[in-house]
Amino acid sequence: MIKSFFFVARLAAAWFGLFVLLAMFAQAIPALAHEDTGPLFLVALIVVAIVITHAFSHLRRVRLIAGEVNASTLSNRQRRQIEMPFDADEAFDLLDAAVRELPRTFELESARDSLQVRAKVRRPGLQGRHALSPATVYHWWLGTTRNQILATVTPGEGTSRITLICEPDTGAWSDWFRVDEGTNLENAEALVRAITRRVAERRRHERAAVTRTVVEKELAVAKLSLLHAQVEPHFLYNTLASAQYLTRNDPPRADEMLGHLIDFLRRSLPRTEDSLSTLGDELDRSRAYLEILKLRMGDRLSLQLDVPEELRALPLPPMMLQTLVENAIKHGLEPKPGGGTVWILARRGEHSIAITVADDGLGFNAQTAGTGIGLRNLRERLHLVYGGGAVLSIVANFPNGVAATLTIPSLQQEEAEHA
Known part of the structure; x- marks a missing residue:
């Protein structure tokens, strides 16, 4: 209340002082010295009344807006x-x-x-x-x-x-x-x-x-x-059927096949401690899978591995390599009468690491084309793990077949080495 009073009084005093100065100035001019100053003071009273009215209006609006009246809100x-x-x-x-x-x-x-x-x-x-x-x-x-x-x-x-x-x-x-x-x-x-x-x-x-x-x-x-x-049911059924047949006719090969199957199933169990596997683990899983198929397909399938030992610790989302290997077999080599070879290679670049799965199978054609769901899911998983830093490229292999290459940032490998 005191602040409001002084605020209104200050404005009224400023205007009244202004008119007093005008009156003094008028008295100092000889031509106006004998004029009646009554009208001037009447105007002063009217103006001061208007100023006081607006000052109270200002106080009311400030109180409505800010909820309080102080030097800051009144300014x-x-x-x-x-x-x-x-x-x-x-x-x-x-x-x-x-x-x-x-x-x-x-x-x-x-x-x-x-x-x-x-x-x-x-x-x-x-x-x-x-x-x-x-x-x-x-x-x-x-x-x-x-x-x-x-x-x-x-x-x-x-x-x-x-x-x-x-x-x-x-x-x-x-x-x-x-x-x-x-x-x-x-x-x-x-x-x-x-x-x-x-x-x-x-x-x-x-x-x-x-x-x-x-x-x-x-x-x-x-x-x-x-x-x-999950394990593809047809692969599991065919493998068990082959093992059953070999048990009666070639026990050593049956034992070898069952050993590879156990290794494959053990490495296919979900990882609970983290979501990433390593290139070495994924390579062992794919090799166990291919060894089983070699026992089933015989000379129609051969495997070539070229992965430097220092890259085996590379963190890699599980089942990515396996997906590419299964595609090479299913769409490339199994339909081919004479079979062929699967190559798995890994190379370190300046800022990235390239992992390639290639085959010399039937290549791109309508008979071997799949739905593309597996590769689409693989690309989505790459994006979730690496953002835009990873690429999956699929090209024709020379002279025939398909080559699929995963290119991922080498930063993951550097962090693993420094851990």
């Missing part, structure tokens, strides 16, 4: 600082959009290089009033029909700070003689709310994206575990 010039968890460009975009959507904004100047936004804002409350009403004359006389906004972004390391200044479009001296009826306080609070809402919305989108990514990864891991655990 015609409002300053706000907002810490942003974004870099300068993102913070500038949020600020620019918030200022543009502020009601009655015009003459907006947006300078991205200097990270500044300037705008003029028309003051409400004059529409519909008579041109000669005391309030309209009061506003136009002091030039208070519009406010201005100056907003600056100060960049930091991964964060930014927005400084907002909302003030009348007049010099600071005019604060002694007029009030803005809370319009700059209203503009400052509106901009803070708009920026805060946009930051919260951006955070919600980020959290939703993270949640989607986590769910997608969990789903991929679940699918991968299922794929890891």
Whole structure:
């Protein structure tokens, strides 16, 4: 209450003092020295009454907007600082959009290089009033029909700070003689709310994206575990049937086949400690699989391995190599009357490691083409594990057959070596 009283008294005193100075100036001029100053003091009383009315209106609006009255909320010039968890460009975009959507904004100047936004804002409350009403004359006389906004972004390391200044479009001296009826306080609070809402919305989108990514990864891991655990029924039935036949006719080969089958099944069990296998484990699984097929296919299948020992520790999602080997057999060599060879090679490049599964089977043709689901799933798993850093390429092998190459970042291998 005391602050409100002194605020109104200060404005009334400033105007009354102005008219006293005018009266003293008039008395100092000989031509006006004998004139009656009564009309001047009458005008002074009327103006002071209007000023007091607007001062109380200002107090009421400030109390409605801010909920309290103090030196900060009563000021015609409002300053706000907002810490942003974004870099300068993102913070500038949020600020620019918030200022543009502020009601009655015009003459907006947006300078991205200097990270500044300037705008003029028309003051409400004059529409519909008579041109000669005391309030309209009061506003136009002091030039208070519009406010201005100056907003600056100060960049930091991964964060930014927005400084907002909302003030009348007049010099600071005019604060002694007029009030803005809370319009700059209203503009400052509106901009803070708009920026805060946009930051919260951006955070919600980020959290939703993270949640989607986590769910997608969990789903991929679940699918991968299922794929890891399953064994193709036809392969298992045929292998057991072959082992049963060999048990009666060639026990040593039957024992060898069952040993490879046990090794293959043991390495096909789901991994519970982590989602990644190694190139060595995947190579042993694929070799056990191919050794079983060699016993079944005989001389129709041969295997060539060329994988450096230092690359066996390379982290690799399980079943990727196995998928490529199964494709080489199913679509390349099994349908081929004379069979052929499967090559598994691994090479380290400057920034990546290439793993190739090649065959000299039937190659690309309508008879051997599959549905493509396995390769599509493989590419999706590559993207989930490595992002855009891994590539699967499939080309024709020379003189015939197909060569499938996985290219993955070597950073994974470097981390394993330093662990």
